[in-house]
Amino acid sequence: MFKIVVLVKAVPDPKRASEIKIDPRTKTLTRADVPLVMNQLDKHAMESALALKSRVGGEITAISMGPPPAAAILKECLAMGADHGVLLSDRAFGGADAYATAYTLAKGIEKVGSADLVLCGMASSDGSTEWVGSELSVFLDLPVVTGVKEIIGSSEPWWQVKAHIDNGYRELKVKLPAVLAVTRELNTPRNISFSGIIKARKKEITVWDFDALGVPESSLGLAGSPTIISDLRVSESKREVEMIEGTREEKAEMLVQKFADAGTF
C-alpha cells in the first residue's frame, strides 16, 4: 500500500506569537499563554496528502514532535482525513534545534515503517528555519525537493514536481520514496467537516516517547542539538519619533509635505 507520512508542527498561534518576549531584565522569555495551532503550511501538506490518496490510494500518517497538547493538531489531521496520528513526545526531546528535530522525526518515520512519500511544510511559523525537510531527507537517505508548488503524482516511481527558485521555478522528476517540502500555492486546505470530527473522535493518537524510539538520549533534544543559544539581548532603536497630529486631512497634508521635503516626488 502507498504510505504517506505528513509532518505537522504545533506552533504558537501566529496572531499572538508576539506576546512571547524577552524580558529585558532577566533576559529570559516571558511565558505568555499563547495557544498552539497547526502550522499553516502543514495544512497544505495535509491537503496534498489527501488529494494524492484519493488519486493513487494509500494510507496517511500524520506525525508531530511536541508537548502533549500538540496531540490536538493530530486530531485535526484525523478530522481532515488522515488515517493515523503519531505524537513524538518526551521531555528528552525538548530544546531541540532543527537538526535534532529532524533526527527525531526521522526516527519516528522509520518506526512507522517504510514511507513512500514524506510531505512537510516549507517552513514553520515559529522556527522558520526551513531546514527540517532537507535534514530529515539526509537522515532517511531520501531525495528531497523544497519549495514545491505543484505535484503530478502517478503510480510510477518517478513523479514530476514544480518547485520555487529565486525569480521563477524549476521542474524536476523525483524518484519515490522522497521528501517534498510544500508551499501555499500547492492547494487550498479543506475545512474540517462535522463527520470528520465525529470520525476523529473514535481514533486514538499514538504517543511515542524516548523509550519507544530507542535511540541514544545524546542524539535527541537539547543534548542532540549542535547549536545552542548563548545570549539573549534586547535591541534598541536608534531613531526618535515625531508624531504627526491633527485631523485626518491635516495629518495627510503634513505627511505629504514631509515626503516633498525629502525629495520624494
Added chain:
Amino acid sequence: MGGSTGPVWVFAEQSDGSVLPVSLELTGQARKLADELGTSLEVIFLGDAVRENTQILFNAGADKVYLGEHPDLKFYQSERYMQIIVKLAQEHQPEIFLLGSTATGKELAPLVAAKLKTGLTAHCIDLTLDQEKRLEQIIPAYGGLISIVCPEKRPQMATIAKGVFLKPDTSEPKQGELVLLEIGNEQDQRIELLNVVYEETEGVPLESAAVVVAGGAGAKDLEGWQQIVDLADEMGAALGSTRPPVDEGWVELDRMIGQSGKMVAPELYIGVGLSGELQHMVGITGAKLMVAVNSEPKAPVFEQVDYGIVDDCREFLPVLIENIKAYKADKA
C-alpha cells in the same frame, strides 16, 4: 597554536555564470572572520564554464577558489552539489561555512549540514566571533536579538540574506590559488532536473527602490490591502509586506521584507498597519527616512521610525492618496 584552525568557507552561487551579489557580500564578511581567526578564506564555485568569472572572488578576498566545472553543474542540483561539497569538506575540515539565503542556499545548506552532522543557523543578521573565537550567529527573535553558537561541531554553518553585509570592493585585481575540482559524469539516481523557468516579477522591484510602502496585518482584508497597493502605485514605490499578508495570500512571498525575506535600504520607507516586530524591522535598518501608520498609539513600530501617524489605515490611506494626487497636480 599555528595553523590549527580550519579555513573559512563560502559557497559562491552563480546565475548564468555570474557570482551572485550575496555571495560576494559573504566573501567580504568571511575575509574579516578569516583574518580574525588567522586562517584562510576559501570559496567553492560550481557551474558550467564559469572560469572567467572566478577572478571577482579573489578580488573580494578569497585566498583559494575550488572551481568545479561541468555541464551538469550549470544549474543547482541538490544531490550533485551536496556530494561535491561534502566530500571537499571532509577533506579540508572548514571551521566556518557560509551560504546565501537563496532558494538554492536554503536547500543545500541543511543537506550539507546534516551530512556533516553539524549545526546550521538560518537568517542571520550578523556574524561575529565571541571571546572563545566561536562564530556568534545573531538572529532576531522574541522582540530581541539572540546569539547562537555551535560549540563542538564543525563547520559552523549559517545562511545569510542578500543585503545584510556590504558588498566588498572588487575593483582591485588580487591574486589567489585556483584549485580545479575533478567532476565526474555520474548521473543522479534520484532527481532529474527537467527545466528552469524564470519569471518576470510585476511592479517596482524591492531591492533597488527609492521608496518602499510596506503593509501588514492591519490591512485586515484584501480590500484594505488594495489601498496599500494603491498608495505604493501613487508614490511610484515598491510594494513590501510583513509575514501575515503573505500567509493570507494577499501578496507574493517575494514581497516580504525582513529576516527571512528581503533586506531593503530605500530613501523612504512607509510601514502601514504593521506592529514593528523586529523580524520585519531588521530588513529596513538601512532606510533613510521612516514613517509608520498604525491605529494603536502603543505599537512598537512607533519607537523605530522618524514620523508616526496614529490612525486607522483604511480611513487614512484614501485621504493620503488624495493629498498626494493634489500635490502632484499642483506641481505639474
